[in-house]
Amino acid sequence: MGGRATLIYLLRHGEVQGAETRRFIGHLDVPLSPNGERQCAAQAARLRAAPLAALFSSDLARARRSAEIIGAPHGLAPTLVPALREMDMGRWDGLTAGEIRAREPEAFADWMSRVGEFPFPEGESVPDLLARVAPAFDAIAAAHAGAAIAIVAHGGPNRALLCRALGVPLGRLLAFGQDYGALSVLEGGAGGWALRRLNETAML
Numbered sequence: 001m002g003g004r005a006t007l008i009y010l011l012r013h014g015e016v017q018g019a020e021t022r023r024f025i026g027h028l029d030v031p032l033s034p035n036g037e038r039q040c041a042a043q044a045a046r047l048r049a050a051p052l053a054a055l056f057s058s059d060l061a062r063a064r065r066s067a068e069i070i071g072a073p074h075g076l077a078p079t080l081v082p083a084l085r086e087m088d089m090g091r092w093d094g095l096t097a098g099e100i101r102a103r104e105p106e107a108f109a110d111w112m113s114r115v116g117e118f119p120f121p122e123g124e125s126v127p128d129l130l131a132r133v134a135p136a137f138d139a140i141a142a143a144h145a146g147a148a149i150a151i152v153a154h155g156g157p158n159r160a161l162l163c164r165a166l167g168v169p170l171g172r173l174l175a176f177g178q179d180y181g182a183l184s185v186l187e188g189g190a191g192g193w194a195l196r197r198l199n200e201t202a203m204l
Helices: 034-046 061-074 097-103 105-113 126-143 155-166 170-175
Strands: 006-012 052-057 148-153 183-189 192-200
Touching: 006 061, 006 155, 034 061, 052 061, 061 148, 097 105, 126 148, 126 155, 126 170, 155 170, 155 183, 155 192
Parallel strands: 006 148, 052 148
Antiparallel strands: 006 183, 183 192
């Protein structure tokens, strides 16, 4: 990656409308809530002095809008990357955990016991997700080696990328917190990636 470190400011989108229902939203295209807008504005203020050379985002509305807010102080518009979308949760998209447990108790129990392996019915598994997200991340990082960039994505992709960068098994992905609007920072060099910050929310 050259002499200078590559810094990846990896953010999760802000809170979405209806977040209080705790539904699996996956590929559903839901907007930010007013609180989500505030969360992203607080991170934008925090990152105002960061030397961001580029900004990338999932193409889903919640990530795109979050990235627009983050990029505004830098005069950066996000480059949309569909491969950075949240995991496809198939027929569980839009349902709560309670609804899934009631409808498909055996599948729900299987998911709980094999979070890093279980394929969502008619959707993706975590390995499927990583196979989609990792090449996009690698291409972005390679194109901006030695620079600082921001990527705004989702809880699933971010956790999978952190597992991969740090050599952590995918079954442990939930060990990496990814709150709404939170920031993690990866620093890349000749020895690989190091985690400099994890799941930091900005003060509102």
